[in-house]
Structure formats: C-alpha cells, structure tokens
Amino acid sequence: MAETTARQSQLPLNLSLRDSATFDSYVAGPNAQAVDYLHRLAGHGWEPGVYLWGAPGSGKSHLLQAVCHAAGAVGAAAVYLPMELADRFPSEALNGLEHLSRICIDDIEAIAGRRDWEIALVHLIDRVHAAGGGLVVTGNAAPPALGLELPQLASRLAGGLTLQLQILAEADKLQALQWRAARRGLTLTMEAGRYLVRHYGQDMNRLFTALETVDQASLVAQRRLTIPFIRDVLGSRMLKTE
Amino acid sequence: MEQTLWQACLDRLESELSEQQLNTWIRPLHALEEDDMLRLLAPNHFVLDWVKEHHLESILGALQQLYPNRNLQVLLEIGSSRKPPAKKAEAAVAGDTTAEESVLEGEAPGGGLNPDFTFDNFVEGKSNQLARAACTQVAQNPGTAYNPLFIYGGTGLGKTHLLHAVGNLLRAHNPAVRVVYQHAEHFVSHMVRALQHNTINQFKHYYRSLDALLIDDIQFFAGKERSQEEFFYTFNTLVEGHQQVILTCDRYPKEVAGLEDRLKSRFGWGLTVAIEPPELETRVAILKSKAQQAGIHLPDEVGFFIAKRIRSNVRELEGALRRVYANSQFTGKPITLAFAKEALSDLLILQDRLVTVDNIQRTVADYYKIRVSELYSNSRLREVARPRQIAMALAKELTNQSLPEIGEAFGGRDHTTVIHACRKVKELQQTDEQIRKDYKNLLETLSD
Numbered sequence: 078m079a080e081t082t083a084r085q086s087q088l089p090l091n092l093s094l095r096d097s098a099t100f101d102s103y104v105a106g107p108n109a110q111a112v113d114y115l116h117r118l119a120g121h122g123w124e125p126g127v128y129l130w131g132a133p134g135s136g137k138s139h140l141l142q143a144v145c146h147a148a149g150a151v152g153a154a155a156v157y158l159p160m161e162l163a164d165r166f167p168s169e170a171l172n173g174l175e176h177l178s179r180i181c182i183d184d185i186e187a188i189a190g191r192r193d194w195e196i197a198l199v200h201l202i203d204r205v206h207a208a209g210g211g212l213v214v215t216g217n218a219a220p221p222a223l224g225l226e227l228p229q230l231a232s233r234l235a236g237g238l239t240l241q242l243q244i245l246a247e248a249d250k251l252q253a254l255q256w257r258a259a260r261r262g263l264t265l266t267m268e269a270g271r272y273l274v275r276h277y278g279q280d281m282n283r284l285f286t287a288l289e290t291v292d293q294a295s296l297v298a299q300r301r302l303t304i305p306f307i308r309d310v311l312g313s314r315m316l317k318t319e
Numbered sequence: 320m321e322q323t324l325w326q327a328c329l330d331r332l333e334s335e336l337s338e339q340q341l342n343t344w345i346r347p348l349h350a351l352e353e354d355d356m357l358r359l360l361a362p363n364h365f366v367l368d369w370v371k372e373h374h375l376e377s378i379l380g381a382l383q384q385l386y387p388n389r390n391l392q393v394l395l396e397i398g399s400s401r402k403p404p405a406k407k408a409e410a411a412v413a414g415d416t417t418a419e420e421s422v423l424e425g426e427a428p429g430g431g432l433n434p435d436f437t438f439d440n441f442v443e444g445k446s447n448q449l450a451r452a453a454c455t456q457v458a459q460n461p462g463t464a465y466n467p468l469f470i471y472g473g474t475g476l477g478k479t480h481l482l483h484a485v486g487n488l489l490r491a492h493n494p495a496v497r498v499v500y501q502h503a504e505h506f507v508s509h510m511v512r513a514l515q516h517n518t519i520n521q522f523k524h525y526y527r528s529l530d531a532l533l534i535d536d537i538q539f540f541a542g543k544e545r546s547q548e549e550f551f552y553t554f555n556t557l558v559e560g561h562q563q564v565i566l567t568c569d570r571y572p573k574e575v576a577g578l579e580d581r582l583k584s585r586f587g588w589g590l591t592v593a594i595e596p597p598e599l600e601t602r603v604a605i606l607k608s609k610a611q612q613a614g615i616h617l618p619d620e621v622g623f624f625i626a627k628r629i630r631s632n633v634r635e636l637e638g639a640l641r642r643v644y645a646n647s648q649f650t651g652k653p654i655t656l657a658f659a660k661e662a663l664s665d666l667l668i669l670q671d672r673l674v675t676v677d678n679i680q681r682t683v684a685d686y687y688k689i690r691v692s693e694l695y696s697n698s699r700l701r702e703v704a705r706p707r708q709i710a711m712a713l714a715k716e717l718t719n720q721s722l723p724e725i726g727e728a729f730g731g732r733d734h735t736t737v738i739h740a741c742r743k744v745k746e747l748q749q750t751d752e753q754i755r756k757d758y759k760n761l762l763e764t765l766s767d
Contacts, residue, residue, distance in 0.1 A: 176399030
C-alpha cells in the first residue's frame with residue numbers, strides 16, 4: 078500500500094507528449110484519396126469546399142487539425158471549429174472567417190435543425206467561395222442524410238467534393254498505434270499492440286486514449302508494457318469496447 | 320522577417336496548448352509586426368474576446384521568453400489581412416463594431432457582387448430561359464423593363480447566379496451605378512443592428528438611394544414583421560423612383576407563410592418568373608460547360624450518364640463532376656463511363672436509398688408535366704390536385720417524414736390533408752386503372 082502511494086507520487090512531468098494531429102501522423106489506409114486531396118491542396122488555394130463524412134473515429138477531426146497545422150506551417154491563418162461550440166457561442170462566431178485561408182468546420186451534424194446556425198453556415202460557405210478560401214466540412218453522414226433543415230445548406234455541401242472516410246482495417250490501426258507509441262519512445266510489442274487494437278480499437282480516439290493511459294501508468298510504475306500490465310491498468314480505468 | 324516573430328511564438332505555443340486550442344483560437348489570428356508592436360487580427364470579436372481572456376497571457380509569456388530584450392507590445396483587434404483594420408486597437412478591444420458590422424456593409428467594394436457569376440457562364444435551357452431573358456432585359460433597362468422582377472424556384476437552380484449576373488452587367492454598362500446584392504437575412508440583421516445603434520435613418524437612406532437592389536431568398540423574411548415593414552417602405556420608394564428591385568424566393572410569393580399580404584401583392588406588381596429544375600439536355604450542357612471551364616475532358620457519354628443520374632439541381636451536378644475529376648486525378652486514370660460509374664457508385668447508391676420529398680415532388684411534376692411549384696400552390700384544379708395527392712401518398716410511403724412534415728413540404732398544408740390524400744389515392748388505385756398505373760410507374764421510377 079505504502080509502495081503504491083510512493084509510486085503514485087512520482088508523477089510524470091506533463092511535457093509535450095501530445096501527438097500532433099498532422100498529415101504525417103494520419104494512417105490513411107483506405108482514405109488515401111481524401112488525405113491526398115487535402116494534403117496536395119493544403120498549401121495552395123483551392124476550389125470550392127470539401128465535405129468529408131464518416132463514422133466516429135474515422136479520423137475526420139484529425140484531418141481537419143492537419144489542414145490547420147499545414148496552413149500554419151506556411152504562415153497562413155486557419156481555423157478549426159467543432160460545431161459543438163454552437164452550445165456556447167451564437168452563430169455570429171462565424172463572422173469574418175472567410176478572410177482566413179483555411180476554414181475547417183467539424184461535426185456539422187451538431188447544428189442540424191438549428192436554423193440560425195444553418196443560415197450562418199450557408200452564408201459562410203458563400204462568402205468563402207467568393208473570397209476564394211479553402212473550406213473543409215465534416216459530418217457523420219452524407220449531406221442529404223444529415224437532417225439539416227435548410228436544403229440550401231445540404232445542397233451547398235453536396236456541391237463541393239464529397240468524400241466518405243472509412244474506418245481503418247485492423248492492420249492500419251496497429252500501424253497508427255505503433256507510430257504514436259514510437260513517438261512517445263514507447264516499446265510496444267506486436268502482441269501488446271494487437272491486444273490494444275482488439276479491445277479498444279473500435280474507435281481510434283478511444284484507442285489513443287488507452288495508449289496514453291498505459292503510457293502514463295508505465296512511467297509511474299516503471300514497468301514495461303506487457304499484456305498483463307495493460308490489462309491490469311486499463312481493466313480498472315476503461316471499459317473494453319467488446 | 321515579419322512573420323518570424325509570430326511564427327516563433329506559435330511554435331512555442333504549440334507545446335503549451337492543445338492542438339484544438341491552437342487551431343480554434345490561435346491560428347485564426349493574423350499577425351502584423353510593426354517595430355516593437357505585434358498586431359494580432361482576429362476574424363471576429365468572439366475569437367478576440369476568447370484569446371484575450373484565455374490565451375493572451377501565454378502569448379505574452381512566450382514572447383517574453385523568446386525576446387527577453389525587446390519591449391514588445393501586443394495589440395489584439397478585429398480585422399483581416401485582406402482589408403485594412405478600420406478601428407484603432409483600443410476601440411476594437413473595447414467595443415464590438417467593426418467595418419464589417421456597420422450598417423454600410425453593402426458599401427464594401429463590389430456591393431456584394433461576385434464577378435464570377437455572369438450571363439456568359441449561365442447555361443440556358445427550357446427550365447430557366449424565361450428567367451434568364453427577364454434578367455437580361457432588366458440589366459439592359461433597369462427600373463423600367465420589369466420592376467420588381469421576382470424569380471422563384473428550388474435551391475441550386477441558378478437564382479443567385481442570375482442576380483449577380485444582372486448586377487455585374489449593370490456595372491459593366493455604368494461603373495458608377497450603385498447596385499447591391501444582399502441576402503434577405505443580411506438585410507434583416509443590418510436593420511436590427513441599425514435599430515440597436517440608433518442609425519436607422521442612415522440605414523433607410525442607404526437602401527433607398529440605390530440604383531438597383533437585389534435581394535436573395537426573401538422567404539427568410541417570413542415571420543419577421545419589423546423587417547417586413549422596413550422592407551415594404553424601402554421597396555415602395557425604390558419601385559416608385561424607378562430604381563430596380565429584383566427578388567428571389569424558393570417558392571411562389573403567395574405561398575410563403577408568414578409574409579404579409581401587402582408584400583405578397585406588391586411582389587406581383589412587376590414580372591414573376593419561375594426557374595424549374597433543368598431537364599436532361601440542359602443538365603448535360605451544364606456539365607459540359609463546367610468541365611470546359613475547369614479544363615476537364617469530359618466524354619459525351621460520361622456527361623450524359625451523370626446528367627441522367629443526378630437530377631436534383633445544378634450544384635449537385637457540379638459536386639458529382641468534381642468527384643469524378645478528383646478520382647481521376649488521384650488514380651491517374653482517364654475519365655471513361657466505367658470510371659465515372661465506379662467513382663460515383665457510393666453517391667448513387669446513397670441517392671437511390673434516400674428518396675426525399677423534394678425528389679418525389681420533382682418526379683411527380685415531371686411525370687404529369689406540371690410545375691413543381693404548382694404542387695405547393697392552392698390550386699384545386701384536378702390536373703394539379705390529383706398529382707399533389709399522389710405525391711403526398713408517395714412521400715408517406717417512401718420517406719420517414721411525419722404527416723405534418725409532409726404537409727409542410729407541400730406549401731404548408733395541414734397533416735389532415737396528407738391523411739386525406741393517402742386515403743384518396745388508395746381508394747383511387749382500386750377504382751381507377753390509370754391512377755393505379757401512374758402510381759406504380761412513379762413508385763418504380765423513384766425506387767429504381
């Protein structure tokens with residue numbers, strides 16, 4: 078018991094262990110075309126918007142962050158706006174964004190049926206087109222299935238390039254996990270990696286949270302990442318997905 | 320040199336803030352460096368306030384660490400790199416008005432006109448030729464030909480394109496002409512701001528002194544009485560002064576619920592024209608024109624295939640073309656029929672699965688050779704009422720929409736009307752061979 082307390086007190090420093098959401102850290106797998114499109118165009122002006130849709134955990138937010146990151150790297154102003162912000166801000170928060178070179182709107186389904194936000198987005202899309210900026214919007218369904226109130230908005234989304242993001246295959250998930258582990262200087266055996274993917278890999282966000290949790294725990298406990306250790310740590314903190 | 324200071328600051332903040340904080344609040348800032356002053360321009364006051372409250376300290380801290388020997392000042396203000404910031408920093412930090420938000424927004428260079436939309440690149444077909452002709456007339460004889468000109472039709476059919484085309488042509492003829500394109504929603508928000516800031520007289524003067532006012536989507540006026548009143552007076556002044564007014568709407572003016580009768584009747588003073596969804600030949604022509612503009616080689620059979628499968632509107636046609644082109648660029652393969660089928664497969668499957676009320680209305684109107692707008696209308700003529708009932712019954716059978724939603728989609732009818740229609744159509748299918756056949760054909764068309 079005393080030993081546990083001592084261990085817990087040895088908290089790891091909160092250094093920059095954050096995994097940058099860049100194009101490099103995105104394992105494209107079946108989504109190579111979307112990545113290629115965003116990547117090639119992230120540095121230049123481009124045509125009207127892109128609409129990416131897919132299930133949770135298919136990497137939509139990651140790609141949007143990557144677009145912003147790439148814009149930042151060339152000194153261009155960009156913005157990432159998750160639409161859950163609509164609960165905290167009025168739709169005027171979209172004013173003036175057309176002056177930025179990249180505008181990324183995440184989880185558009187969050188404002189479906191909210192007329193003020195839908196109208197504001199219709200206007201934003203029109204202004205961005207007129208100003209010639211790059212717009213990327215994501216959602217959990219194809220435009221006509223989003224449940225939007227305004228046909229004007231659905232039609233604008235469908236009028237750009239629409240691409241569906243697929244969930245990664247197990248091997249791709251493992252690769253993404255290994256990539257992140259390596260960035261953290263973690264040795265993750267194939268077996269341990271497979272264990273994590275199998276039990277926590279339904280949603281990539283969840284998988285990465287699991288990795289982060291075991292990483293922290295192994296730092297504190299000074300233990301290597303064996304399957305029993307992982308099971309022990311995560312068993313008490315995270316529910317498996319199956 | 321200019322950007323390096325902010326760039327260095329960003330690099331440092333990267334290790335301090337989460338990716339999302341950085342991308343949502345810091346990256347939208349545009350930095351301008353002037354001597355020992357770093358001016359950070361925020362796109363709007365929400366970003367500005369948030370940064371001030373949550374991140375300014377980190378920014379200052381990062382700069383202090385990076386440049387301990389420089390006495391750097393940071394000014395946060397609203398603005399963008401594309402236009403000079405209108406206010407002094409202090410004012411921008413303290414207040415919330417910017418050039419962007421002032422009453423005279425329309426005075427921005429261009430009057431809100433998009434030069435990309437012209438008559439030259441508007442593809443004409445049977446479905447839109449009347450509207451196009453009326454717009455050309457108006458652009459050549461503003462204030463006298465048809466005033467007001469009222470254009471109505473569904474989304475993505477080119478109403479906005481025509482408004483801009485008129486504005487651009489007016490300006491080409493006379494660069495000094497004062498023409499403003501505005502979305503109805505903007506008119507409303509301008510008026511609200513003018514009321515708040517006590518500048519309603521300037522607002523009135525501004526709109527009433529224009530040579531031409533082009534207002535898009537006037538259905539957004541619905542239910543906004545004060546705005547309607549203000550617009551009513553503006554409208555009267557303009558039309559009486561032979562200043563041109565063009566309005567667009569997604570439906571026939573009389574069918575807009577929540578719009579005052581006096582406005583509806585005045586909108587009908589001039590000429591009212593409909594834009595219908597384009598027929599197949601026009602859809603093919605549109606695709607060819609878009610492909611040509613973009614420098615895409617589009618074989619005829621591919622154009623025909625896309626046009627045949629994507630029937631809804633022009634915007635979605637463009638979306639499909641973009642998809643095919645993007646796929647061909649990605650794979651390096653030429654655009655052939657087989658390639659296009661493959662590239663669009665998920666879109667088409669999805670479209671087939673998603674039968675919408677919109678789609679049903681278009682298909683039924685097509686089938687009976689009537690206009691979609693007639694389905695929304697109050698007409699009780701049998702040649703309109705029967706197709707309307709059939710469309711309602713199809714909507715009930717093929718979509719997940721509730722009865723009130725279906726009623727709403729048919730010009731704001733009551734749900735009992737929909738129930739009645741469903742019963743009637745069921746009954747008629749037993750007794751009327753023609754109706755039975757029609758219904759079966761439509762069902763097949765919609766679900767093939």
